[in-house]
Amino acid sequence: MIDREKVLAALEGYDLSDARIGMVASHSALDTCDGAVSEGFRTLAVCQQGRDRTFANYFRSQRDASGRLLRGVVDEVEMVDRFSRLMEPSLQSSLAERNVLFVPNRSFVSYCGIDAVEEDFALPIVGSRNMLRSEERGDERDYYWILEKAGLPYPKKVEDPEDIDSLTIIKVHHKVKTLERGFFTASSPEQFHLKSKELIAQGVIDEDFLEDARMEQYIIGPVFNLDFFHSPLEEKGERIELLGVDWRFESSLDGYVRLPAGQQASLEEDGVLPEYTVCGHNSATLRESLLEKAFELAELYVKAAEKHYAPGVLGPFCLQTCVDKDLNFYIYDVAPRIGGGTNVHMAVGHPYGNALWRTEMSTGRRLAMEVRRAIEQERVEEIVT
Ligand SMILES: Nc1ncnc2c1ncn2[C@@H]1O[C@H](COP(=O)(O)OP(=O)(O)OP(=O)(O)O)[C@@H](O)[C@H]1O
Numbered sequence: 001m002i003d004r005e006k007v008l009a010a011l012e013g014y015d016l017s018d019a020r021i022g023m024v025a026s027h028s029a030l031d032t033c034d035g036a037v038s039e040g041f042r043t044l045a046v047c048q049q050g051r052d053r054t055f056a057n058y059f060r061s062q063r064d065a066s067g068r069l070l071r072g073v074v075d076e077v078e079m080v081d082r083f084s085r086l087m088e089p090s091l092q093s094s095l096a097e098r099n100v101l102f103v104p105n106r107s108f109v110s111y112c113g114i115d116a117v118e119e120d121f122a123l124p125i126v127g128s129r130n131m132l133r134s135e136e137r138g139d140e141r142d143y144y145w146i147l148e149k150a151g152l153p154y155p156k157k158v159e160d161p162e163d164i165d166s167l168t169i170i171k172v173h174h175k176v177k178t179l180e181r182g183f184f185t186a187s188s189p190e191q192f193h194l195k196s197k198e199l200i201a202q203g204v205i206d207e208d209f210l211e212d213a214r215m216e217q218y219i220i221g222p223v224f225n226l227d228f229f230h231s232p233l234e235e236k237g238e239r240i241e242l243l244g245v246d247w248r249f250e251s252s253l254d255g256y257v258r259l260p261a262g263q264q265a266s267l268e269e270d271g272v273l274p275e276y277t278v279c280g281h282n283s284a285t286l287r288e289s290l291l292e293k294a295f296e297l298a299e300l301y302v303k304a305a306e307k308h309y310a311p312g313v314l315g316p317f318c319l320q321t322c323v324d325k326d327l328n329f330y331i332y333d334v335a336p337r338i339g340g341g342t343n344v345h346m347a348v349g350h351p352y353g354n355a356l357w358r359t360e361m362s363t364g365r366r367l368a369m370e371v372r373r374a375i376e377q378e379r380v381e382e383i384v385t
């Protein structure tokens with residue numbers, strides 16, 4: 001892990017009255033930018049050539065002479081030929097000169113690599129740098145490890161394909177679309193072998209897919225991504241906030257389930273299995289009796305993170321859950337940073353975030369509000385790593 005002194009030295013050189021919120025232009029960048037400009041910051045998006053136009057053109061900001069925003073949310077664009085250029089010291093110096101406080105999203109880690117993020121990125125990261133690795137499923141201290149330590153519920157692990165005796169999800173990397181999933185389900189060892197052979201033949205998964213696979217109980221029930229925020233700065237109210245709840249549109253699964261059962265079965269016979277590629281999000285609320293349980297999950301997670309990953313969760317985090325027929329939550333994934341579905345409440349907020357803050361409160365805005373408060377209270381070093 002990069003020396004904390006190095007990060008604090010970079011921060012020391014900043015003119016925080018002119019701080020910019022920076023991020024990799026992908027994933028949740030629009031929400032981060034929208035929230036930042038709403039809280040009075042300028043934004044800087046690191047764009048990769050060829051996938052830049054959303055940020056560099058269509059959501060580019062225009063301000064009047066006094067700096068008032070007339071249009072858009074992206075003030076400055078730093079164009080690179082690939083995102084991993086962010087690890088070059090010269091680019092980092094140039095961002096530091098512009099007082100960039102960097103918000104880590106999943107794309108940042110996926111495209112730059114967790115080792116580089118931990119060792120080579122010398123700008124202040126708003127959030128917990130050391131927790132980002134817990135997302136690398138299969139690592140020794142991954143999020144399952146934290147869930148176990150925290151006593152949090154997660155889908156039961158299936159150790160061996162021969163042990164499959166009920167509906168099980170097999171989580172495998174996609175062979176070709178390397179950042180995507182080659183997930184499949186099976187409810188018996190025979191089905192497991194049949195389906196995996198099919199997917200290998202289709203080139204969706206690798207021959208030796210089992211080496212990095214996670215097999216676990218399939219929870220039959222709706223999926224809720226709980227977009228929480230933990231504020232180390234809060235002194236009067238609760239430090240944990242539920243800002244929103246989102247759920248995903250996944251392709252081809254969503255198309256699959258909109259077909260009559262007979263057609264689903266014949267697709268499966270033809271070897272057309274649903275994939276779980278995220279392509280959009282929607283907003284949701286929970287029945288009120290579940291909210292209490294949701295907060296309990298967040299409390300336990302934050303406490304375990306504080307203990308095992310000091311300083312713990314700083315800012316947004318997302319518990320990805322399924323709820324079974326007896327209204328039990330199961331956490332199947334954890335994002336220790338801004339979630340991928342927060343664009344769903346960008347600019348308009350979410351019933352929970354808005355109810356709490358009495359204004360439109362998205363995750364992006366809450367993040368920026370924390371930065372603003374930290375600057376005002378001269379406590380920025382408490383929210384960066
Ligand atoms: N145990 C489970 N029971 C039922 N559905 C599950 C389970 N685990 C995952 N899923 C489904 O698979 C989808 C993706 O799961 P998961 O988040 O674990 O994958 P991922 O590789 O982390 O993907 P991403 O990075 O996009 O979050 C979920 O949105 C959910 O629909």
Ligand SMILES: [Mg+2]
Nearest residue numbers: 320332333334
């Ligand atoms: Mg996930």
